[in-house]
Amino acid sequence: MATPTPEELFAPVAHDLSACGRTSRLVERSPDGGGPRLWRQLVVDSVPVGYLEFDVDLDTDVQVEIIAGHAQDAVLENLPSLTDSRAWPACRPGHAHPMRLVPAAALDSDSGPRWVCPADPSFRVPVGGHPGPLPQA
Ligand SMILES: [Zn+2]
Numbered sequence: 458m459a460t461p462t463p464e465e466l467f468a469p470v471a472h473d474l475s476a477c478g479r480t481s482r483l484v485e486r487s488p489d490g491g492g493p494r495l496w497r498q499l500v501v502d503s504v505p506v507g508y509l510e511f512d513v514d515l516d517t518d519v520q521v522e523i524i525a526g527h528a529q530d531a532v533l534e535n536l537p538s539l540t541d542s543r544a545w546p547a548c549r550p551g552h553a554h555p556m557r558l559v560p561a562a563a564l565d566s567d568s569g570p571r572w573v574c575p576a577d578p579s580f581r582v583p584v585g586g587h588p589g590p591l592p593q594a
Pocket of ligand 1: 552554
C-alpha cells in the first residue's frame with residue numbers, strides 16, 4: 458500500500474470538523490525550526506490554529522489518533538478566535554464538553570480511534586464518523 462499523504466491521514470479529522478459545521482484545510486508550511494518531517498499548518502474556519510506533524514513511519518491508526526488529538530487541542534485552544542465557540546467534537550445534546558479521544562488500543566478496537574463522551578463512555582463514535590450535532594431529544 459502506498460504511504461498515505463498528510464491530506465489523506467487528515468481526512469477523517471476533516472470529516473469530523475465538517476460534520477460539526479467547521480471548515481478546515483492544511484497549508485504546506487512548517488513552524489520555525491520544523492525539521493525534515495512532514496508538517497502542515499491547520500486552518501479551521503479561516504483561522505490558523507496550529508501545526509500538525511506527520512510521521513509516515515507510524516501505523517495509520519496511530520497517526521490518525523495523533524493528528525485528531527493535536528487538531529482537537531488546537532481547536533479548543535483557539536475557541537475564543539473562532540466564530541463558533543462550541544466545543545469540538547460536539548457531544549450529546551445538553552453536553553457542553555467536547556468528546557474525548559480514546560486510542561483504538563484502549564478499546565480493543567480494530568477499527569481505529571474513537572471519540573467518547575467523558576460522562577457516558579457507552580456513547581462513542583469513530584474518528585472520521587462523527588454524525589454531527591445530534592438533535593435535542
Ligand atoms: Zn457527553
